[in-house]
Amino acid sequence: MVKYTCTAFSMKRKGYIYILTNKYNHVLYVGVTSNLVRRINEHKLRVGSKFTSKYKIDKLVYYETFDDIEEAIAREKQIKSGSRARKIKLVESINPQWKELEPV
Numbered sequence: 471m472v473k474y475t476c477t478a479f480s481m482k483r484k485g486y487i488y489i490l491t492n493k494y495n496h497v498l499y500v501g502v503t504s505n506l507v508r509r510i511n512e513h514k515l516r517v518g519s520k521f522t523s524k525y526k527i528d529k530l531v532y533y534e535t536f537d538d539i540e541e542a543i544a545r546e547k548q549i550k551s552g553s554r555a556r557k558i559k560l561v562e563s564i565n566p567q568w569k570e571l572e573p574v
Contacts, residue, residue: 498554
């Protein structure tokens, strides 16, 4: 019989923060997930978020990867608390043309 300790179940999950926009780059949405590919597909199918469905927000323009979902959650809160101008600057730091990115 295998005995498990608490540390065996405290494996960290990866986390991602992401910024989506609509076709015209008018609306920004900041989110967090443990599975970026799945979550972006949900946005494209208009599932799971009334806000992104209403404003047709499904274009991935920025994301960051974290080894721990808790770090991603903290980063999401940091980004959300910033101004729109800071979010735009963040996107443009890696994606100046606002091209749609492929989730990893």
